[in-house]
Amino acid sequence: MDLSREELFLRIRRDSWQEGLSMRALARKYGVHRRLVREALASPVPRPRKKPVRPSPRLEPFKKTIDEWLLGDLEAPPKQRHTVQRILNRLRQECGAEIAYTTVWDYVSRRRREIAEAAGAAPRAGFVIRHNQPGMDAEVDFGEAWVDLAGERTKCFVFALRLAYSGKAVHRITTSCGQEAFLDGHVHAFRTLGGVPGGQIRYDNLSPAVSRVIHKSRSREEHPRWTEFRQHFGLTPFYCEPGLRGAHEKGGVEGQVGYFRRNYLTPVPRVASLDELNASFAEFERAEEGRRIGMRIRTIGQDFARESVLLMPLPQDSFETGVVFTPRVDRYGMIAVRVCRYSVPARFIGRTVRVVLRSSDLIVFHGRTEIARHPRLTAKGAERVVLDHFLEVLLAKPGAVAGSEALDQARRKGTFTAAHEAFWAAAKKAEGDTEGTKQLVHVLLLHRHLEHRDVIAGIRSALAAGAHAADIVALEARKAAQTDGRSPTVTVTGPAPALPGPEPSEVVSLNARRAGRLPTDQRPLPSLDRWDQLLNLSRKDAP
Template sequence: MTKVLFRGRARVENPRWRLFRSHYRCEAFYCERGIEGAHEKGGVEGQIGYFRRNYLSPVPEVDSLAELNARIEHFEQLEDGRRIGARLRTIAQNFAIEAPLLRTLPDDHFSTALLLTPRVDRYGQITVRCCRYSVPIHLIGRTVRVMLHASQLIIYDRHHEIARHERLAGKGTETIVLDHYLEALMRKPGALAESVALEVARAGGAFTDAHDALWSAARRSLGEPGATRALIEVLLLHRTMDDADVIAGIRAALSVGSFAADVIAVEARKAADARGTGRPTPGIARLSAPATTVTAQSLQVSSLTRKRLADLPPDTRPLPSVDAYDQLLRRPAPNTCHQPDTHQESAS
């Protein structure tokens, strides 16, 4: 509601709420304000108290809002078999009787998201409701579209989705994704080691021990800038491959002393085939670190030379010999020392 009027049941409705009611063809009936209308919704308040006492006390501890919603959905299923008071039928049985009387829902879905158009600042971030979210770095200075939902926000560049974040609640908080800055870090590799994006990726488990091991191995051969660029080439693989497959490819490549992105890509595809997933589906700024189901020991890097030789016919020619050249080693070396002139010695 935009405003609760002083008297009566009248309200100044929010425009989005009016569109919602119009879409689903429902009418709104508002209670009296204050003490006068307290008795009008006693049943609703009583059922909320019942649910809280029976299922949410003590307060459940969860890792995410999705886990909490899954628990509540399970509790609601348990309620289907309950009888209210002395009624003959359960809640599910009563609803089965009422369901045919309900109005059918429209075919198209009504989006309750709020459309915003923020501008990307020079740090590759947008500000939405006093919170900051990162976007791909090439969008600096451009205006993007944001669909702000209750628990997440989706960012679009024209008609293409470019990022998706969980909605933040604290004022001044920010969400930074390392994948959004890889192109800039490729040009300035020295900025990666102390960057906030890398720190956030490590804290969230997106930058794993396998990535650190790859980075260390590349440093010993390429030095700091070259090793960082090699690491970024591998991080870019997460955009088109499954994270678990890329990590399995890193471990397989390191087992034979390689850190090349091409080798890791080949081993990642082999890991995807071993899991039966086929070609992986590209994601948007994922770079997460799920549990690896394919171990490095099960992946052996194939030698292309050995594979080519296996397809050739057998070679029956005798092995080459260097005996003829060994005869040169047995010949005495010519005496190149300077011989004194005997005539001059006798004259003296």
């Protein structure tokens, strides 16, 4: 009969009390010594067995060395202290010891604690469970993540705002962790949640918010723009202690960033743009609402339903999260913003423009008119050149088209398609490089007023008919739009650009312009013989 000592003691005591068996009878019945019966009758709880001290003759010569290493660890940085594996490796390399890992682990796990206590080291700090009220507190943090963005492995940053009560978290990924991304993440989170937390929002000492940490206090010198932002939304920030000492003060969002990265950004996502990835984040966050945190009874979504109605309302006025710059357009039609260069329409060369740099895009204004918009670049020295911005210049300098950076980027982005290549080749073959390239530029100018798909359809129709004139492409593009029941033109914002060069001295008819570019008419010339017979008839013979 295989019984535990507790069960055996219980049965011995029960038989002695109910059946009145003697000590000898009890020992015989259960097959144990009378000393054990006597112990069971004296106490219902067995005495703990003494663990035998097993000698370790192979480790004995090295115990003093291990103790010295562990004592030195008390003054070493926490991340540079000996692990059991490191101790084992040093014993093998420096002392020639042949010892098993478990032998070293048993000794180190016991001696590390004894040495720390003997040296008077401070005990491990305890933690206090915080009481979170619905609609009040939240936590914010940035985390890193890698994304295959448009075929290139790119380092990105995940902004996370997590409500302390429900655990509802909102995320936004950008290629920057600057102030504009920091502010934009807040605005996105507040709009997603439908309100602003009424209590404290916990931060570490992020540079977009804090300019300087005042020594030995929780006071911070804030960035002026961050102060303006938090006053606009009525935020109450709480700044955690610097370094590892303050990591536990916002442990919820610290773990949230890692959890989100492991579950929704693994494996590395492949997307064409960050807008596509951010759109999928909404689905991820909805899926999280059905999860229970720890041993909670309710789900995140159930707690958030109670919390959402207690959030402060959003302010009616919007807040511009972007940073404003006023660069001058150089002679190449480019502006420089934070070590990156962007193109603007060539007609603004030499002028000062206003730029709003946001977390994911860059918008260029001349006065109140938007003249260009680009996705934000982050790599030092990166350039984004849009072919459409230079068409007026290329019309006057057609020889520069083939080797231009604008054309190369348009090809890589797919805006300059195989249809454009085929039209260009046909036009150059028929009219020469210069005139053929000018026809291509005229076709590219059609994209400003016609849908892209209609222009492509017009190019294909013109090529099928053997034509290589921009006028024919425009006509066929409008016919393609009307066939689909759509308006052939698109809305054009801002004034139409003026073409460079002198005004033409004479008016050229459309027929004359097309004469050399239309395919040869193979039909026979019309015959007027029958009409000539009418000339010989008199009036009285006329019917």
